[in-house]
Amino acid sequence: VLQPQSSTGFDVLVIGGGAAGLYAALCLPSHYRVGLITKETLTQSASDWAQGGIAAAIASDDSVQLHLEDTLSAGAGLCDVDAVQYLVSQAPDCIESLLTLGVAFDQSGDRPALTLEAAHRRPRVLHAADATGRAVVTTLTRHVYQRPNITVLANTFVFDLLLDPATGACQGAIAAQGGQIMPIPAAVVVLATGGGGQVFSQTTNPLGSTGDGVAIAWRAGAVLRDLEFMQFHPTALMTPGAPHFLISEAVRGEGAYLRDEQGHRFMFDYHPAGELAARDIVSRSIYQHLQHQAKTVDGPAVPHVWLDLRAMDPAVVRRRFPTIIQRCHSYGIDVFQQPIPVAPAAHYWMGGVLTDLQSATSIPHLYAVGETASTGVHGANRLASNSLLECVVFGYNMTGLTLPAWEAQPSPGRSLPWPTPLQDPDLLGDLAQQRRSLQQRVWNHAGICRDQQSLEAAIAQIDLQRQQFIQHPLSDWLLHTALPAAHHAQVSTADQPELLQAWGELRNLLDIAHLMLKSAAFRTESRGGHYRQDYPSPSDRWQVHTLIHHDTLSTSAPRLALGQPPRP
Numbered sequence: 001v002l003q004p005q006s007s008t009g010f011d012v013l014v015i016g017g018g019a020a021g022l023y024a025a026l027c028l029p030s031h032y033r034v035g036l037i038t039k040e041t042l043t044q045s046a047s048d049w050a051q052g053g054i055a056a057a058i059a060s061d062d063s064v065q066l067h068l069e070d071t072l073s074a075g076a077g078l079c080d081v082d083a084v085q086y087l088v089s090q091a092p093d094c095i096e097s098l099l100t101l102g103v104a105f106d107q108s109g110d111r112p113a114l115t116l117e118a119a120h121r122r123p124r125v126l127h128a129a130d131a132t133g134r135a136v137v138t139t140l141t142r143h144v145y146q147r148p149n150i151t152v153l154a155n156t157f158v159f160d161l162l163l164d165p166a167t168g169a170c171q172g173a174i175a176a177q178g179g180q181i182m183p184i185p186a187a188v189v190v191l192a193t194g195g196g197g198q199v200f201s202q203t204t205n206p207l208g209s210t211g212d213g214v215a216i217a218w219r220a221g222a223v224l225r226d227l228e229f230m231q232f233h234p235t236a237l238m239t240p241g242a243p244h245f246l247i248s249e250a251v252r253g254e255g256a257y258l259r260d261e262q263g264h265r266f267m268f269d270y271h272p273a274g275e276l277a278a279r280d281i282v283s284r285s286i287y288q289h290l291q292h293q294a295k296t297v298d299g300p301a302v303p304h305v306w307l308d309l310r311a312m313d314p315a316v317v318r319r320r321f322p323t324i325i326q327r328c329h330s331y332g333i334d335v336f337q338q339p340i341p342v343a344p345a346a347h348y349w350m351g352g353v354l355t356d357l358q359s360a361t362s363i364p365h366l367y368a369v370g371e372t373a374s375t376g377v378h379g380a381n382r383l384a385s386n387s388l389l390e391c392v393v394f395g396y397n398m399t400g401l402t403l404p405a406w407e408a409q410p411s412p413g414r415s416l417p418w419p420t421p422l423q424d425p426d427l428l429g430d431l432a433q434q435r436r437s438l439q440q441r442v443w444n445h446a447g448i449c450r451d452q453q454s455l456e457a458a459i460a461q462i463d464l465q466r467q468q469f470i471q472h473p474l475s476d477w478l479l480h481t482a483l484p485a486a487h488h489a490q491v492s493t494a495d496q497p498e499l500l501q502a503w504g505e506l507r508n509l510l511d512i513a514h515l516m517l518k519s520a521a522f523r524t525e526s527r528g529g530h531y532r533q534d535y536p537s538p539s540d541r542w543q544v545h546t547l548i549h550h551d552t553l554s555t556s557a558p559r560l561a562l563g564q565p566p567r568p
């Protein structure tokens with residue numbers, strides 16, 4: 001429900017109610033007036049869907065140094081060592097804080113139970129069965145609602161940031177709630193809008209992961225980094241008509257095998273670590289194996305491989321993976337009797353809004369936390385279970401946030417008639433169709449294996465789609481009338497919240513598709529979550545980040561050379 005503070009403003013506006021936004025809001029000093037915005041409700045986010053767990057070196061045979069090395073090794077030479085050091089050294093304290101708040105991680109005796117996940121050399125992943133994200137989000141949400149200084153604005157969609165025209169500093173956001181588009185002034189804004197997996201047709205991400213924060217920050221002039229790096233999860237459910245539900249890495253960690261149509265356990269043909277190789281390697285191996293099979297094996301091509309849990313102890317499967325058992329069962333798969341059809345899908349976006357160790361972006365008074373940020377901890381490829389950790393560790397930065405001097409101006413009300421051409425009942429369906437064709441295009445041209453020709457063809461097609469989108473009567477009215485008016489006034493439009501959000505998400509998806517493809521075409525090497533068939537190896541020359549500012553692509557100063565040991 002619209003709160004009176006929305007017009008008079010907040011000290012801090014947190015945009016996003018996943019793990020990063022919730023934890024950041026709770027860490028802000030309790031005398032700050034905080035607005036917490038989510039475009040759906042607080043129960044809907046990628047954080048809520050996280051299954052496997054959250055990593056921290058808390059076992060006696062583990063160390064912060066080992067966690068650091070594993071993270072750097074997965075990151076394929078592009079991690080920021082200082083950021084990783086910060087992440088892994090803060091991890092044990094952050095876990096302690098989650099336990100104190102009441103997150104019910106599974107226990108082994110009187111200590112949290114730890115599991116092994118791919119590319120970790122020690123069992124260090126805390127979990128709550130296979131619904132770890134839900135355990136974290138539910139607990140944080142309960143605390144948020146108990147905090148009198150935090151106002152939750154649910155079903156509120158942020159379009160853009162408010163910027164001081166003189167200094168360029170961030171001063172709040174423009175958002176829609178119900179049919180109202182309004183300015184929400186704030187001294188400081190924290191973007192916590194999550195990832196952008198929905199730009200691909202095959203993704204494990206929820207419908208709301210449309211890269212909004214990255215697109216919003218880019219339009220405001222923030223520097224973005226490493227947008228070409230997308231992690232493809234190797235094992236998403238591939239049953240016709242079912243969403244691409246994620247089958248957690250932990251299933252392979254606990255002993256499940258990957259088999260092809262002939263029953264062959266093929267991963268060792270591609271990597272000595274077999275099923276426990278890093279995600280990009282497993283994803284690419286599945287992709288290549290399927291392509292190879294399509295050419296060499298008689299019979300119809302099968303668009304998936306099989307994840308086989310039948311050699312595992314059924315008691316372990318029941319205890320550790322109740323959600324996976326139940327979800328597979330709902331699609332007619334009994335995991336104790338038959339293997340699960342799986343294939344790779346877009347899962348985690350390593351790139352995002354460039355931030356420093358304090359989570360500050362390049363725009364004054366704008367911060368970014370969680371998947372929307374590029375803190376430098378994931379490099380070219382994220383280590384499993386480090387992202388929930390990143391949400392919490394960098395969310396904690398908000399503890400020390402100081403406010404700039406600032407005073408909100410109350411905004412007058414204004415009514416805008418909904419233009420007649422927009423009465424078309426097919427408008428929502430039209431936007432959905434445009435979204436689907438964009439997703440398919442990005443999957444086909446910038447999926448697991450990329451090359452220059454295909455990327456350039458897709459960039460041309462997407463730029464055309466962007467132009468057509470801008471010329472659409474709805475875009476014309478929103479971009480030239482409603483949104484400019486909402487910089488200074490609360491604007492009442494027709495009650496079309498779904499249409500406004502669908503339009504806003506498509507606008508953001510088009511922007512991030514353009515930026516992601518440009519970055520992918522720019523980087524002429526393969527590394528981590530960016531694989532180029534025409535440049536299949538990593539190159540020392542590319543031991544650099546890709547930076548985007550407005551429409552200019554550039555590279556950062558070089559990172560460590562390949563094979564060079566990390567700084568102590």
Ligand SMILES: Cc1cc2nc3c(=O)[nH]c(=O)nc-3n(C[C@H](O)[C@H](O)[C@H](O)COP(=O)(O)OP(=O)(O)OC[C@H]3O[C@@H](n4cnc5c(N)ncnc54)[C@H](O)[C@@H]3O)c2cc1C
Pocket residue numbers: 015016017018019020021037038039040041042044045046047048049050051052053054055132133156157158159192193194195204205206208209212213246347348369370371372384385386387388389391
């Ligand atoms: C299926 C799945 C399983 C995963 N498993 C794990 C795991 O086991 N361990 C791990 O570490 N990571 C895991 N991840 C990754 C991890 O869950 C995410 O990286 C992390 O939760 C992101 O949190 P976040 O707070 O940044 O964003 P999210 O949790 O995605 O939250 C984004 C929030 O922003 C809001 N929002 C977005 N745009 C707007 C807008 N325009 N206006 C208003 N509000 C907006 C949304 O409503 C939502 O509240 C998994 C991801 C998926 C999809």
